[in-house]
Amino acid sequence: MRETAVATVEQLETWLENFTEFTKTAAGQKLPWLRQLREDAFARFCETGFPTTRDEDWRFTSVAAIARTAFRPASPAKLTDLASWRIEGVAAQLVFVNGRFARELSQLDGLPKGVTVASLRERIESHPEEVAAHLGRYADTQRDPFCALNTAFIGDGAYVHVARGVVVDAPICLLYLSTKEDAPTMTHPRNLIVAEDQSQVAVIEDYASVGGESVVFSNAVTELIAGESTVAQHYLIEREHLKAFNVQTLRIEQGRSANVASHSVLLGGGLVRNNVHPVLAGEGGECLINGLFMGTGRQHLDNYMHVEHAAPHCGSRQFYNGILDGQAHGVFHGRIVVHKVAQKTDAKQTNRNLLLSDDAQIDTKPQLEIYADDVKCTHGATIGQIEENALFYLQSRGISELEARKLLLMAFAEECVDRMHSTVAREHIARLVGQHLLFTGGITPQGGTGLVEERTLEEVG
Amino acid sequence: MSLLEIRNLHVTVGENEILKGIDLTVNAGEVHSIMGPNGSGKSTLAQVLARRDAYHVTEGSILFEGKDLLEMKPEEAACEGLFLAFQYPVEIPGIGNTYFLRSALNAQRKHRGQDEMDAMDFLPLFREKLKLLEMDDKLMNRSLNEGFSGGEKKRNEILQMAVLEPKLAILDETDSGLDIDALRIVAGGVNSLRSPERAMLVVTHYQRLLNYIVPDFVHVLVDGRIVRSGGKELALELEEKGYGWTEHDTRQPVGARA
Numbered sequence: 044m045r046e047t048a049v050a051t052v053e054q055l056e057t058w059l060e061n062f063t064e065f066t067k068t069a070a071g072q073k074l075p076w077l078r079q080l081r082e083d084a085f086a087r088f089c090e091t092g093f094p095t096t097r098d099e100d101w102r103f104t105s106v107a108a109i110a111r112t113a114f115r116p117a118s119p120a121k122l123t124d125l126a127s128w129r130i131e132g133v134a135a136q137l138v139f140v141n142g143r144f145a146r147e148l149s150q151l152d153g154l155p156k157g158v159t160v161a162s163l164r165e166r167i168e169s170h171p172e173e174v175a176a177h178l179g180r181y182a183d184t185q186r187d188p189f190c191a192l193n194t195a196f197i198g199d200g201a202y203v204h205v206a207r208g209v210v211v212d213a214p215i216c217l218l219y220l221s222t223k224e225d226a227p228t229m230t231h232p233r234n235l236i237v238a239e240d241q242s243q244v245a246v247i248e249d250y251a252s253v254g255g256e257s258v259v260f261s262n263a264v265t266e267l268i269a270g271e272s273t274v275a276q277h278y279l280i281e282r283e284h285l286k287a288f289n290v291q292t293l294r295i296e297q298g299r300s301a302n303v304a305s306h307s308v309l310l311g312g313g314l315v316r317n318n319v320h321p322v323l324a325g326e327g328g329e330c331l332i333n334g335l336f337m338g339t340g341r342q343h344l345d346n347y348m349h350v351e352h353a354a355p356h357c358g359s360r361q362f363y364n365g366i367l368d369g370q371a372h373g374v375f376h377g378r379i380v381v382h383k384v385a386q387k388t389d390a391k392q393t394n395r396n397l398l399l400s401d402d403a404q405i406d407t408k409p410q411l412e413i414y415a416d417d418v419k420c421t422h423g424a425t426i427g428q429i430e431e432n433a434l435f436y437l438q439s440r441g442i443s444e445l446e447a448r449k450l451l452l453m454a455f456a457e458e459c460v461d462r463m464h465s466t467v468a469r470e471h472i473a474r475l476v477g478q479h480l481l482f483t484g485g486i487t488p489q490g491g492t493g494l495v496e497e498r499t500l501e502e503v504g
Numbered sequence: 505m506s507l508l509e510i511r512n513l514h515v516t517v518g519e520n521e522i523l524k525g526i527d528l529t530v531n532a533g534e535v536h537s538i539m540g541p542n543g544s545g546k547s548t549l550a551q552v553l554a555r556r557d558a559y560h561v562t563e564g565s566i567l568f569e570g571k572d573l574l575e576m577k578p579e580e581a582a583c584e585g586l587f588l589a590f591q592y593p594v595e596i597p598g599i600g601n602t603y604f605l606r607s608a609l610n611a612q613r614k615h616r617g618q619d620e621m622d623a624m625d626f627l628p629l630f631r632e633k634l635k636l637l638e639m640d641d642k643l644m645n646r647s648l649n650e651g652f653s654g655g656e657k658k659r660n661e662i663l664q665m666a667v668l669e670p671k672l673a674i675l676d677e678t679d680s681g682l683d684i685d686a687l688r689i690v691a692g693g694v695n696s697l698r699s700p701e702r703a704m705l706v707v708t709h710y711q712r713l714l715n716y717i718v719p720d721f722v723h724v725l726v727d728g729r730i731v732r733s734g735g736k737e738l739a740l741e742l743e744e745k746g747y748g749w750t751e752h753d754t755r756q757p758v759g760a761r762a
């Protein structure tokens with residue numbers, strides 16, 4: 044079967060209908076720059092349609108299931124009890140339900156002076172000039188159809204602004220919840236995080252589902268602008284149900300001597316694409332791109348890194364660990380581009396994978412494009428299984444096989460978790476990963492969602 | 505009832521028969537040494553006893569305190585009181601030494617119906633054993649055996665044994681690669697654990713270790729069979745004459761059995 048390169052006429056009609064409907068009520072549609080931004084992006088999407096596996100950037104991931112589904116915007120929904128979704132110790136939590144900011148569920152007090160946290164929709168209405176300075180200036184709508192689609196549908200999301208020199212100790216959490224609906228629905232969360240020079244901030248983006256499973260498509264774009272000598276951390280947690288499509292793009296723009304970290308933890312979602320695209324645009328910048336993906340059942344978890352060195356003396360470190368069970372398919376595509384001016388670049392990439400079953404699959408691909416002549420770029424990938432020697436060693440001391448497997452998987456996962464600086468985020472994520480291990484690694488074969496296939500222990504490792 | 509009773513044990517790995525009919529009885533309080541040349545099956549015997557599943561038992565039986573050891577998983581054998589000090593201890597990044605050892609102890613305590621030990625209760629016990637083996641506390645904050653020298657790994661094995669207090673300890677070539685100081689420390693740790701309730705099976709290629717851990721019985725394993733058993737003086741005899749002597753000496757009875 045041959046995938047079509049562009050969306051069919053019928054598909055485009057649905058998207059056009061959606062877009063026309065959306066622009067009637069979209070925030071700031073009266074602002075010429077914003078209207079233009081949306082229209083250009085939509086036009087670009089209509090030109091390209093969804094990517095196919097013949098596109099090098101999408102070689103290992105087919106999005107045909109997204110392309111052929113007619114999505115409608117998610118409906119407004121009311122939620123009351125969010126106790127289980129709170130993260131202890133955060134500075135603020137913005138809650139979005141089906142893509143809409145839910146003020147009554149959010150906690151916004153207690154932020155230090157100089158920190159603005161708001162719904163993007165509201166900020167567009169109240170301070171359009173602030174938003175205009177950055178929104179849409181970094182995300183690549185030309186190359187990536189999903190970015191184009193998100194930009195066309197910029198509606199709501201988070202706006203975070205940290206003034207020069209301000210330090211926010213605890214992380215700011217953005218919680219995106221999707222509810223069960225009768226038909227396939229979509230949201231296009233858009234976040235703008237601006238950390239001015241010498242500031243410090245951490246943001247957690249947390250995607251989850253409530254109240255049962257239905258087909259949902261979250262297509263999110265975050266632009267993170269880190270000024271000179273700014274320290275910024277971004278955490279992505281994907282823990283939606285297995286019917287969810289989740290396409291994420293984190294576009295980081297780093298100023299001189301900025302130190303930015305991106306941490307991704309993919310646990311849920313049926314088809315997930317995680318794009319991380321930092322541009323080291325100022326001299327002496329450092330970027331850590333750290334991730335963990337754990338798939339089981341038929342999950343497809345794709346991590347596409349695009350690290351751009353655009354200034355001299357910058358360092359980037361990529362560390363991604365994958366644990367794949369069942370028939371899960373993981374992808375790590377690590378692209379490093381070193382521009383001609385970016386001398387003395389030091390870029391490193393490591394991808395380690397554990398396959399726990401015969402049917403699990405990983406595609407790992409480094410891609411180095413180096414145009415400068417004085418650089419250091421290294422990459423490495425490993426694919427292995429749980430080490431039988433290690434397992435036997437633990438068992439020989441009295442630790443049960445299940446517990447031993449759990450310890451070994453946790454140790455592997457913790458390599459990534461331990462790189463997270465924020466104690467609040469790290470401990471929260473360690474807990475989630477620990478719980479999730481009960482669903483992977485054949486530890487409780489039944490799983491919690493009912494979609495994890497039953498498997499016998501003999502199949503594992 | 506004997507602590508360990510091995511009867512006519514035959515073991516294959518892949519196509520090869522490694523153990524060809526082992527009989528061995530070990531009682532509580534005894535220290536037995538299994539000596540033999542490389543490839544004679546010493547380590548296979550140790551691993552089978554610890555229930556490694558890569559080895560296939562084709563014939564014979566092993567009773568541990570009257571229970572069928574061959575029915576047990578490695579963790580069950582450990583919980584019943586069997587301990588193997590590995591010839592090649594495994595490095596496991598990401599699992600802390602202290603956490604690991606407490607988890608192991610608690611798994612065994614739970615099996616025996618005892619309360620689990622929390623970190624506060626565990627620490628004094630742990631410290632005491634560290635001292636016994638002259639080990640640096642700092643090592644214990646690191647990952648399991650990760651970056652340990654050969655000697656440190658072997659000491660860590662004996663440390664684990666000292667904490668877990670097994671009924672039967674099997675030491676698989678614990679002396680190999682140790683300098684004389686480390687050997688003394690390891691042997692000192694082992695000797696401090698000798699007791700009327702505990703038995704030991706010391707697997708070694710060389711007689712050297714037996715100067716420090718003096719066995720009650722010595723068995724010579726050649727080509728998968730115990731060809732000679734005797735007292736500690738047998739080890740000295742072996743040292744003097746080499747394994748060739750036993751092989752030659754026993755060719756006749758082995759042939760007769762087949």
